[in-house]
Amino acid sequence: MRKWGFNGSLGCVFCSCSLETSDHLFAECLLYRNMIQKLFGRSEVFTSLNSELGWMQQVFGSQNVKSQVGRAMWHSLITVVWRERCNRVYLGNCKDCDVMCKVVREEIIGLFGRNIYESFFDT
């Protein structure tokens, strides 16, 4: 972005610990990892978006309802994180991790219903 004349901050708006790259924003960032933990109940650590996509394919790659919920939740997570990133950059508004997770949960409950959402966590 510097080559294109962008003079603003290139750091992550969530943690300020790294450059804002897709790998950082959607894999490495502590906020994102916390959201994965809270939403999926998993503590996988991804080093890149590609490694995360591989995990998604492996865990939620089938057509059963649990996989559909998992993929939808991940898509919602990506959307919510990107929207929050833009809100912080352009509007200065900040939501915390729990509020962002609540947005994802409500979206999934709206799509699938509460019973199916809650059955996602059954073992």
Ligand SMILES: [Zn+2]
């Ligand atoms: Zn970050």
